[in-house]
Amino acid sequence: MAHTARRPKFADWLxxxxxxxxxxxxxxxxxxxxxxxGGLPDxxxxxxxxxxxxxxxxxxDHPGETLAYAPIEGLPGLRDRxxxxxxxxGLGLTRENVLITTGGMQALDLIGKVLLDRGGLIAAQSxxxxxxLDAWKPHYPVYRPMxxxxxxFDPVAALGGAQFGYTVPNFSNPTGRxxxxxxxxxxxxxxxxxxxxxxxxxxxxALYYDGASLPRMxxxxxxxxxVYDGPIVYLGTLSKELAPGFRIGWVVAAPDMIxxxxxxxxxxxxxxxGLSQRIVQDAFASGLxxxxxxxxxxxxxxxxxxxxxxxxxxxGGLFDWEVPTGGMFVWATGRDPALDTDLLLRxxxxxxxxxxxxxxxxxxxxxxxxxxxxxTLNALETLDEGVRRLAEATRATLARAA
Amino acid sequence: MAHTARRPKFADWLxxxxxxxxxxxxxxxxxxxxxxxGGLPDxxxxxxxxxxxxxxxxxxDHPGETLAYAPIEGLPGLRDRxxxxxxxxGLGLTRENVLITTGGMQALDLIGKVLLDRGGLIAAQSxxxxxxLDAWKPHYPVYRPMxxxxxxFDPVAALGGAQFGYTVPNFSNPTGRxxxxxxxxxxxxxxxxxxxxxxxxxxxxALYYDGASLPRMxxxxxxxxxVYDGPIVYLGTLSKELAPGFRIGWVVAAPDMIxxxxxxxxxxxxxxxGLSQRIVQDAFASGLxxxxxxxxxxxxxxxxxxxxxxxxxxxGGLFDWEVPTGGMFVWATGRDPALDTDLLLRxxxxxxxxxxxxxxxxxxxxxxxxxxxxxTLNALETLDEGVRRLAEATRATLARAA
Numbered sequence: 013m014a015h016t017a018r019r020p021k022f023a024d025w026l027x028x029x030x031x032x033x034x035x036x037x038x039x040x041x042x043x044x045x046x047x048x049x050g051g052l053p054d055x056x057x058x059x060x061x062x063x064x065x066x067x068x069x070x071x072x073d074h075p076g077e078t079l080a081y082a083p084i085e086g087l088p089g090l091r092d093r094x095x096x097x098x099x100x101x102g103l104g105l106t107r108e109n110v111l112i113t114t115g116g117m118q119a120l121d122l123i124g125k126v127l128l129d130r131g132g133l134i135a136a137q138s139x140x141x142x143x144x145l146d147a148w149k150p151h152y153p154v155y156r157p158m159x160x161x162x163x164x165f166d167p168v169a170a171l172g173g174a175q176f177g178y179t180v181p182n183f184s185n186p187t188g189r190x191x192x193x194x195x196x197x198x199x200x201x202x203x204x205x206x207x208x209x210x211x212x213x214x215x216x217x218a219l220y221y222d223g224a225s226l227p228r229m230x231x232x233x234x235x236x237x238x239v240y241d242g243p244i245v246y247l248g249t250l251s252k253e254l255a256p257g258f259r260i261g262w263v264v265a266a267p268d269m270i271x272x273x274x275x276x277x278x279x280x281x282x283x284x285x286g287l288s289q290r291i292v293q294d295a296f297a298s299g300l301x302x303x304x305x306x307x308x309x310x311x312x313x314x315x316x317x318x319x320x321x322x323x324x325x326x327x328g329g330l331f332d333w334e335v336p337t338g339g340m341f342v343w344a345t346g347r348d349p350a351l352d353t354d355l356l357l358r359x360x361x362x363x364x365x366x367x368x369x370x371x372x373x374x375x376x377x378x379x380x381x382x383x384x385x386x387x388t389l390n391a392l393e394t395l396d397e398g399v400r401r402l403a404e405a406t407r408a409t410l411a412r413a414a
Numbered sequence: 415m416a417h418t419a420r421r422p423k424f425a426d427w428l429x430x431x432x433x434x435x436x437x438x439x440x441x442x443x444x445x446x447x448x449x450x451x452g453g454l455p456d457x458x459x460x461x462x463x464x465x466x467x468x469x470x471x472x473x474x475d476h477p478g479e480t481l482a483y484a485p486i487e488g489l490p491g492l493r494d495r496x497x498x499x500x501x502x503x504g505l506g507l508t509r510e511n512v513l514i515t516t517g518g519m520q521a522l523d524l525i526g527k528v529l530l531d532r533g534g535l536i537a538a539q540s541x542x543x544x545x546x547l548d549a550w551k552p553h554y555p556v557y558r559p560m561x562x563x564x565x566x567f568d569p570v571a572a573l574g575g576a577q578f579g580y581t582v583p584n585f586s587n588p589t590g591r592x593x594x595x596x597x598x599x600x601x602x603x604x605x606x607x608x609x610x611x612x613x614x615x616x617x618x619x620a621l622y623y624d625g626a627s628l629p630r631m632x633x634x635x636x637x638x639x640x641v642y643d644g645p646i647v648y649l650g651t652l653s654k655e656l657a658p659g660f661r662i663g664w665v666v667a668a669p670d671m672i673x674x675x676x677x678x679x680x681x682x683x684x685x686x687x688g689l690s691q692r693i694v695q696d697a698f699a700s701g702l703x704x705x706x707x708x709x710x711x712x713x714x715x716x717x718x719x720x721x722x723x724x725x726x727x728x729x730g731g732l733f734d735w736e737v738p739t740g741g742m743f744v745w746a747t748g749r750d751p752a753l754d755t756d757l758l759l760r761x762x763x764x765x766x767x768x769x770x771x772x773x774x775x776x777x778x779x780x781x782x783x784x785x786x787x788x789x790t791l792n793a794l795e796t797l798d799e800g801v802r803r804l805a806e807a808t809r810a811t812l813a814r815a816a
Contacts, residue, residue, distance in 0.1 A: 018609030019645075020577045022674050023531045052483070060477045067689065068470035075462045079657040081454070114516055114661075114683040121682045125552050129425045130532055146681035150527050175422045207420030243421075255481040257688035259516075272424050279548035280523045281516040285687050286659035287469065 025149040032372050035357060039366050046398035049366040051185065051340050052389045057308045058255050062300055063291065070290040082286040084274050086112025086262075090293040094262045097296070098246065103234030108267045111274060114284045116215055116249035116261035118277070120147035123211060123245065125276040126269070127175045128153055135174040139373035139382075141185045141213065144178060155375040160195055167202030176209040176245070181229060183216040183339025186373045186384035190337055193226050200233045203243040209269065211245045216339040218253040218305060221313040223337065230264060241266045250292055252340075253308070254301050258288040312340070312388050315395060319387040322399035330406045331383075345382040350413040351406065352380045359409045365401040427551040434774050437759060441768050448800035451768040453587065453742050454791045459710045460657050464702055465693065472692040484688040486680050487672070488514025488664075492695040496664045499698070500648065505636030510669045513676060516686045518617055518651030518663035520679070522549035525613060525647065527678040528671070529577045530555055537576040541775035541784075543587045543615065546580060557777040562597055569604030578611040578647070583631060585618040585741025588775045588786040592739055595628050602635045605645040611671065613647045618741040620655040620707060623715040625739065632666060643668045652694055654742075655710070656703050660690040714742070714790050717797060721789040724801035732808045733785075747784040752815040753808065754782045761811045767803040 039045060070078050077087055085091060090112055095105040113119045120143065128134075128151035136144070138157035158170045158177065171177045179199065181191035191199075203210035212229045233242040249261040263273060277283075295301055319342060320335045330351075331344035346353065353369035360367055370382035385402075387395060441447060472480050479489055487493060492514055497507040515521045522545065530536075530553035538546070540559035560572045560579065573579045581601065583593035593601075605612035614631045635644040651663040665675060679685070697703055721744060722737045732753075733746035748755065755771035762769055772784035787804075789797060 020529065020610060022528050023534075026528060026674055026677055055478060055482060058477055058481045060473060060481070063477075063481065064470045064473035067473050068466045071462060071466035071469050075460060076457060077659075079460045079462070079465065079659040080457060081653075081658045114687075115685075117684040118682065126424050126428060127422065132425075143681070143684070149681060150678070208422060251483075256483045257479075257481040259683060259685070259687045272428055275428055276552070279545070279551060280520065281661060281683065282519040282545070283517075283661070285516075285661045285690055287690065287693075288687055291689075 023150065025152060028149065032354070032357065032369065035361070036366070039361055042361060042364070044364055045361070046365045046390065046394055046401065048385050048387075048390065048395075048398050049368045050389065051386055053252060053256065054311060054389055057304065057311060059300060059304055063255070063295070066291045066294050066298075066300075067287070070287055070294060074290050078287040078290050080286060082283040082289060084278050084283050085270070086110065086284060087286065087289045087293060090289050093293060093296050094264065098228070098230065098264050100231045100234060102236050103231050104236070104238045104240055105264060106239050109240050109264050109270060111263040111270050111277070112284050112289055113261040113263060113277070114281055115251060115256070115259040116213070116247055117143055117147065118280065119247045119261055119263050119273075120144050120213070121280065122263075122273040122276045123176065124148045124151050125280070126272040127209065132175040133173060135170050135177040135208070136375070137179045137184060139186055139370060139379060140178065140375065141180060142372050144213070145373075145375055160191060161189070167198045168205055171202045171208040171210065172206045174208050176211055177203065178211045178213065179229075180213045180216075182214055182226070183219065183336055183341075185215070185339070186341055186368065186370070187343040188334070188336030188339050188341045189343075190226065196226065196229050196232055200229050200244065204233070208243065209245055210243050211247065213247045215247075215249045215252050217248065219309065219312060219340070220338040221309060221316060239267060240264075245269055253305060254292075254295060258285075258292055260284065260288050260292045315387045315390070315392065316342075318392040319385065319395045319399065322396040326399045326403040327406070330403065340386055340388045342385045342387065343382055344385060346406070348410055349381070351410055352413065353383050354380050355412070356383065356406060356409045359412075360402055360405040363401045363405040363408070365398045365405065367402060425552065427554060430551065434756070434759065434771065437763070438768070441763055444763060444766070446766055447763070448767045448792065448796055448803065450787045450789075450792065450797075450800050451770045452791065453788055455654060455658065456713060456791055459706065459713060461702060461706055465657070465697070468693045468696050468700075468702075469689070472689055472696060476692050480689040480692050482688060484685040484691060486676050486685050488512065488686065489688065489691045489695060492691050495695060495698050496650075496666065500630070500632065500666050502633045502636060504638050505633050506638070506640045506642055507666060508641050511642050511666050511672060513665040513672050513679070514686050514691055515663040515665060515679070516683055517653065517658070517661040518615070518649055519545055519549060520682065521649045521663055521665050521675075522546050522615070523682065524665075524675040524678045525578065526550040526553050526555075527682070528674040529611065534577040535575060537572050537579040537610070538777070539581045539586060541588055541772060541781060542580065542777065543582060544774050546615070547775075547777055562593060563591070569600045570607055573604045573610040573612065574608045576610050578613055579605065580613045580615065581631075582615045582618075584616055584628070585621065585738055585743075587617070587741070588743055588770065588772070589745040590736070590738030590741050590743045591745075592628065598628065598631050598634055602631050602646070606635070610645065611647055612645050613649065615649045617649075617651045617654050619650065621711070621714060621742070622740040623711060623718060641669060642666070647671055655707060656694075656697060660687075660694060662686065662690050662694045717789045717792070717794065720794040721787065721797045721801065724798040728801045728805040729808070732805065742788055742790045744787045744789065745784055746787060748808075750812055751783070753812055754815065755785050756782050757814070758785065758808060758811045761814070762804060762807040765803045765807040765810070767800045767807065769804060
């Protein structure tokens with residue numbers, strides 16, 4: 013059209029798109045597709061009637077909190093509850109340590125805004141959560157990959173000079189890896205020694221299927237201060253333990269980091285929904301989240317087992333993987349170095365199954381050896397059929413490469 | 415504390431804070447203060463029982479929309495409704511032209527993300543909305559002020575070469591000014607001639623107290639396309655016509671602008687609350703917004719009249735102003751050039767009244783001649799007493815300057 017001929021160009025970062033996103037979007041149109049690509053919860057786990065009642069009461073009984081602009085920092089009662097939930101002996105948390113965010117994603121956006129001028133350095137657990145890479149793109153960051161399980165990994169060298177470190181210690185997205193206690197202690201010590209902020213992104217912290225929870229790095233970094241002032245920036249979200257539709261997440265960090273993020277949030281969306289915040293506060297207070305969790309864990313544990321059983325039956329010669337002890341994903345690396353998992357995605361779609369290729373979790377898009385498979389969304393028999401299709405697609409992809 | 419000694423520095427833009435924000439925050443603690451500084455709606459206008467019922471039904475009847483991740487672009491039904499609401503003969507709007515945002519503020523943030531690399535040029539109506547200046551700070555923009563009412567204002571020269579123009583044609587925040595139809599046409603023609611995007615920020619478009627609404631620049635830019643592809647980026651919000659607590663706003667623009675903003679939104683908060691979106695969709699569908707509006711207009715019109723009457727009684731020799739025909743604010747310029755309104759704010763607080771000084775609406779903080787007074791939040795007699803205190807404070811401020 014003539015009137016669009018001389019439009020100003022968009023910001024440069026928008027040109028750096030991965031076409032995998034477009035492939036996922038068009039995949040939604042394929043009939044009968046088994047989607048093992050996303051990271052979605054199972055809607056059957058949502059306590060719909062309880063939440064409908066909480067929503068009505070939140071508006072009727074607390075219109076001043078639910079219908080007005082909320083404080084930028086979040087509702088005081090919800091901030092207090094988060095402080096109480098994550099506090100521990102030696103870890104003094106107060107309202108000043110807590111910011112409520114519009115989903116966990118907004119916390120990543122705010123961290124970028126307060127810590128990254130153009131080209132800032134991020135020490136990121138590798139491979140890294142795609143959403144974090146997306147959030148920071150507008151700042152054109154430089155990445156220093158942290159391969160926590162590599163021989164001779166040196167946390168002080170990794171964090172020194174970076175604006176911040178980024179880790180998902182509980183069941184990393186994409187690898188499902190659990191970072192051990194000694195590695196957590198070493199990362200905390202390195203953050204303290206270097207001064208570098210260390211982001212502990214913990215969306216899956218409630219989703220332990222085997223054994224007890226490991227201590228958070230936040231907890232390990234407590235030094236008996238009355239008001240926590242350590243280097244950990246802890247991020248949590250309601251999306252995985254109750255429901256994503258409320259868009260409620262939280263940050264627990266030193267007060268100066270919270271204040272900086274509040275300045276950034278003011279110019280981002282002013283405040284998070286008072287209605288959502290009040291519902292979440294009441295869901296915590298009434299014990300709803302705790303009542304729901306055992307059912308969620310039982311369902312996802314069975315699906316994890318079903319997926320890994322199906323993988324053992326169908327993918328044994330084709331991929332290597334470890335059974336994750338929590339979270340939502342299995343990470344599988346192709347045995348044959350000739351397997352290009354970007355190509356595998358395209359072939360898999362033609363076989364009626366969708367997975368996520370490793371390239372999207374690499375800031376430089378180079379890793380094409382692995383795939384991420386989700387197990388939380390699909391029924392047991394669907395998981396088996398999905399893996400069977402994936403095995404066919406893998407053989408077809410390798411045949412093309414040969 | 416020792417462990418905070420060598421923290422990486424925050425991004426540079428965080429250092430550029432105006433201490434007026436801190437003054438406002440501490441003002442909340444002053445007993446008996448009359449707050450005429452903000453831009454808040456009156457909570458008595460909220461249809462609490464209706465909204466409580468809508469909230470319960472949204473969750474109970476549509477859990478798949480309210481509790482899941484929503485599409486990044488927004489719920490299809492709400493996007494269709496916005497397209498229908500703002501469409502007009504010659505202005506073809508479809509779902510592709512609409513993005514749902516987390517409040518109107520997020521639209522400003524997303525515009526910054528998609529159009530501003532560091533130091534990008536913005537042609538902004540001057541004085542400008544403080545929240546827009548806040549949203550764009552992380553990009554270190556350069557401002558070219560547009561004084562739409564200045565003699566010889568040339569819209570083509572103003573917009574040419576800028577990444578975008580920014581205007582609030584209906585009852586600008588802060589000045590309450592209504593941009594006339596001929597000026598709107600000239601701005602649209604200039605946007606088309608230069609190719610520059612022109613943001614029409616319209617939070618107060620429903621708040622006309624005298625006479626009929628003027629046509630939107632969006633409508634004036636329609637060219638009979640089936641899918642709108644013109645230069646206007648129209649922003650709306652539910653906050654002023656129903657309630658702010660849902661955090662729902664919308665963008666109507668050309669599909670390529672919507673797609674770019676969707677990419678930015680994905681990395682900002684993934685999606686807006688499905689619960690809030692479904693409530694808003696149902697509030698529109700049931701005619702709730704239309705039923706509420708007449709009462710809102712009557713209340714705010716009476717308060718506008720009360721404020722302007724009180725100003726005529728108490729401030730006649732001290733300030734010049736025009737009676738606004740809509741919106742939430744009166745803009746008053748000191749007659750004595752010696753009046754410093756940053757100083758006036760401090761003195762006014764000691765007299766028990768709070769207003770907003772002009773410096774916060776100037777990207778360079780230089781304008782210290784005017785104040786913004788809100789009339790939507792306070793009762794009639796409170797407005798009178800607030801203006802009486804303001805007159806005392808102004809005389810005291812002038813006495814200090816003399």
